[in-house]
Amino acid sequence: MSLYVFALLIGIVAGLRAFTAPAVVSWAAYLGWIDLGNTWAGFMGATVTPWIFTVLAAIELVTDQLPNTPSRKVPPQFAARIISGAFSGAVLGVAGGSWIGGLIAGAIGAVIGTLGGAAVRGWLAGLFRSDRPAALIEDAVAILGGLWIVWAFV
Numbered sequence: 001m002s003l004y005v006f007a008l009l010i011g012i013v014a015g016l017r018a019f020t021a022p023a024v025v026s027w028a029a030y031l032g033w034i035d036l037g038n039t040w041a042g043f044m045g046a047t048v049t050p051w052i053f054t055v056l057a058a059i060e061l062v063t064d065q066l067p068n069t070p071s072r073k074v075p076p077q078f079a080a081r082i083i084s085g086a087f088s089g090a091v092l093g094v095a096g097g098s099w100i101g102g103l104i105a106g107a108i109g110a111v112i113g114t115l116g117g118a119a120v121r122g123w124l125a126g127l128f129r130s131d132r133p134a135a136l137i138e139d140a141v142a143i144l145g146g147l148w149i150v151w152a153f154v
Helices: 003-016 020-030 049-063 075-096 099-128 131-153
Strands: none
Touching: 003 020, 003 075, 003 099, 003 131, 020 049, 020 075, 020 131, 075 099, 075 131, 099 131
């Protein structure tokens, strides 16, 4: 698959869970699955970076379950997901030779993931008559999908 497909897919993950995308990309860099070398994105492979993003992703997984958490479609949350998707796509783009293309594909993926994820979660919540199982499925898709994306990108 091409860099742009992987960047789009990691953007979709960011649309589902904003911090999961940079967390899995950072782990891929730290583990040497992607080579960021001496680039602006090199810090993603530093020892502490994946741990920071993992803690943030874990906090996001918990806060997503809270009843007063705002919709992902309100401007601040939507913007955060687009920024996360663009950033994560750009990091993959650095490894693949086109960070600008990765940035654009990641941002587009984040819009798809944000809107599509909200629609699917709403549909699943209706099926289950509860949001929690739908949220847990979305968590699993984001985490496992993100891990598959960075593993397959190699």
